Amino acid sequence: MDAQRSVRRQISCVGIGLHSGNKVNLTLKPAPADFGVRFRRTDLGDHEVPATAQNLGGIQLATGLASNEVAVETVEHLLAALVSVGIDNLIVELNSPEVPIMDGSAAPFIYLIHEAGVKRLQTPRKYLKIVRPIAISRGDKRIALFPSDHFKVTYSISYDHPLLRHQSRTVRITEESFADEIAPARTFTFLKDVEKLRQNGLALGGSLENAIVLGETGVLNNALRFEDEFVRHKILDAIGDLALIGYPVIGHLVAHRAGHALHTAFAVKILEETHAWRLVEAPVDIATPAAVGLPAHGVAARLAN
Numbered sequence: 001m002d003a004q005r006s007v008r009r010q011i012s013c014v015g016i017g018l019h020s021g022n023k024v025n026l027t028l029k030p031a032p033a034d035f036g037v038r039f040r041r042t043d044l045g046d047h048e049v050p051a052t053a054q055n056l057g058g059i060q061l062a063t064g065l066a067s068n069e070v071a072v073e074t075v076e077h078l079l080a081a082l083v084s085v086g087i088d089n090l091i092v093e094l095n096s097p098e099v100p101i102m103d104g105s106a107a108p109f110i111y112l113i114h115e116a117g118v119k120r121l122q123t124p125r126k127y128l129k130i131v132r133p134i135a136i137s138r139g140d141k142r143i144a145l146f147p148s149d150h151f152k153v154t155y156s157i158s159y160d161h162p163l164l165r166h167q168s169r170t171v172r173i174t175e176e177s178f179a180d181e182i183a184p185a186r187t188f189t190f191l192k193d194v195e196k197l198r199q200n201g202l203a204l205g206g207s208l209e210n211a212i213v214l215g216e217t218g219v220l221n222n223a224l225r226f227e228d229e230f231v232r233h234k235i236l237d238a239i240g241d242l243a244l245i246g247y248p249v250i251g252h253l254v255a256h257r258a259g260h261a262l263h264t265a266f267a268v269k270i271l272e273e274t275h276a277w278r279l280v281e282a283p284v285d286i287a288t289p290a291a292v293g294l295p296a297h298g299v300a301a302r303l304a305n
């Protein structure tokens with residue numbers, strides 16, 4: 001049985017909110033099977049905000065959730081870490097509206113989950129298996145899911161900047177490939193946008209400690225963690241945003257120049273398109289006729305660095 005998971009014991013960390021600049025305490029606590037992931041605002045009477053597409057709130061530069069006017073912001077990096085490690089059920093306590101930004105990547109959350117330990121529960125996990133393509137686009141921004149035997153992501157980006165005119169990567173997402181190739185990739189921003197953000201009261205906690213900042217010709221940080229760290233971070237964001245579906249996905253996600261607004265609109269669309277998927281209990285459903293005729297491992301999913 002592919003069992004649902006939670007954490008073995010509770011664990012806490014302290015960080016700052018990227019936009020508010022405020023100090024935040026984050027605590028991950030074990031939860032029972034079929035509980036899902038729920039944020040709990042300890043500063044607001046333990047009000048809970050389940051991490052589901054139904055609770056999507058403000059989508060500006062990060063993904064926010066809201067329930068009964070209680071908000072939780074910048075959830076995507078933590079959610080990407082949870083779905084990739086296979087944590088289905090969890091209480092995430094926060095004493096502030098924002099999940100701490102940590103170093104701008106998902107790596108500190110992977111570390112935190114491993115420190116807490118993973119606990120297998122006695123209930124099978126359900127996966128959302130794509131059986132027909134689903135796609136949406138806005139202008140030249142596109143995102144789609146196609147049937148596949150695995151969860152893999154192909155992402156491409158292009159900007160009017162010498163360092164990232166075009167980057168593209170395909171990764172078959174497993175716990176290991178996510179931790180090694182995607183989780184360490186940091187969020188990025190352009191120096192020319194930073195002042196604008198600050199004037200609007202955003203990115204007040206932002207610094208070279210938690211974001212890659214692109215100047216006119218290069219990055220202000222000392223070094224990149226990967227040559228194509230930018231597109232890897234977009235893959236991270238997409239995985240975190242799609243986690244709001246509530247089930248791990250089995251399918252091939254293909255996105256071009258998308259962002260949080262399109263990722264989250266797509267999560268809502270997927271849940272509406274019930275004919276395009278079904279819930280299965282094992283990641284590889286051998287009895288599926290839909291799998292026949294598809295190349296099993298036709299694409300070199302893990303490209304060399």
Ligand SMILES: [Zn+2]
Nearest residue numbers: 076077187237
């Ligand atoms: Zn991000």
